[in-house]
Amino acid sequence: MMNRRDRDSKNHIALLAGGISSERAVSLESGRAVQEALTGVGYRVETLDPAEPGFIDRLRTGGFDAAFNVLHGGVGENGSIQGLLEILGIPYTGSGVLGSALSCDKNRSKTLWQALGLPTPAGWLLEPDVSLPPPFPLPWCVKPVDQGSSVGVSRVTSADRLQEAVDAARVYSGQVLIEPWIAGGEYTVGFVGEVILPSIRIETPREFYDYVAKYEDPATRYHCPSGLPAQDEAALGELALRAARALGVSGWGRVDFILTPRLEPHLIEVNVAPGMTGHSLVPMAARTVGWSFADLCRNILAQVRGGSGDG
Structure with a gap:
């Protein structure tokens, strides 16, 4: 966890939320939660929305020590906002340009995983x-x-x-x-730095874990810990981190899987700016290891990259 000295050295935070992607509403909800948490532990937080006029000018002139990115989808996860922050010299949370661009492209992610012999469905x-x-x-x-x-x-x-x-x-x-279509259970594994969080098993009465199941259906159930045997839990976490690192993903993120009835994992995708709402999966897993939501936010901030490369 970030100590007081670290916090004071990066006290003024640009919280990036909203945007113009199909996930705008979720991003704004994540932004509100993160702003409340960071403000509550002493950070100065200003929320900036790329969809609003003057976004780049404010980033450039705001004197920010770091940017906390919760822009979901679109420019927030495809390397675009990361490139802008690199140019402006603002340290930021999450992956760099290359890791963001590769993870956002499901086909290129799959191609790399296949080349490395990692399990993922054909495409x-x-x-x-x-x-x-x-x-x-x-x-x-x-x-x-x-x-x-x-x-x-x-x-x-x-x-x-x-x-x-x-x-x-x-x-x-x-x-x-x-x-x-891979028949099996839906699982996800979050990580912050080198800390692998417990896996979550997702159950939905719907055909699959779609947008409605994620954000609207109260019948969706989350199991954390997931109930996997210890050996399979450890192997899934290691595979999640390996798959993320293969794409150049760093800082924090979440890796989604399908596990067959025989517990054979299939990599689906990596998220470099996962949801941070009250019902999001990374905060849920973090609570299982004793982190409050504010702890999680500070631990993500402790991983900020300094605007000096593509990883």
Whole structure:
């Protein structure tokens, strides 16, 4: 945890929240929670929204010691805001330009993991010269390449519904990825620095853990600890950190998995600016190890990068 000297040296925080992505509402909610927590432990916090006029000028002239990024999706996670902060010389939370860009691109993440022999579903990227259907059996998972919160994701169980799902994904992204649907349980593992947080097992009565299940459905259940045997829990945490590091992800983040009934893990994606709301998953796992929400925020701030590289 950051000590008092560290806190005082980075006391004036630009809290980046909102933006123009499909996850704007969640980002604003994360921003309110983080601002309340950091203000409560003595930081001076100013929330800045890239969707508002004067955003860059205020970042440049505000005299900020660090930026705490809770911009979910879009420019907040694809390397854009990270590049701006690098140019302005403002230390910031989370991954650098390269790690953010790679993790935001589900197809490139998959390509790297496959090259390293890490377990992840096959993928079929729809490009102008690629024909449908994909070369693996139904059911399929159709998703935008660069969105989070399950925005634009569909489960396809018959070939005649594939184009409809592709069109739904293209509302949010010019690139669409199709994967074989992996039957199993949904798990997620957060980390802060080198600290691997306990895994969370997610249960939903819906077809899958979609946007409604994440943010609106009170029937969604979260189990933390997840109930995995100790050996499998340790292996999943190690795989999460290895998968994140393979993409150049650092600071903090969350790795999502599907585990088959035989507890075989399949990497789905890495989030470099996960939700920080009252029902978000990283804060939930942090509570399990005894961290308050303010502790979590301070520990994330302790990982700020100094604007000097791409990791």
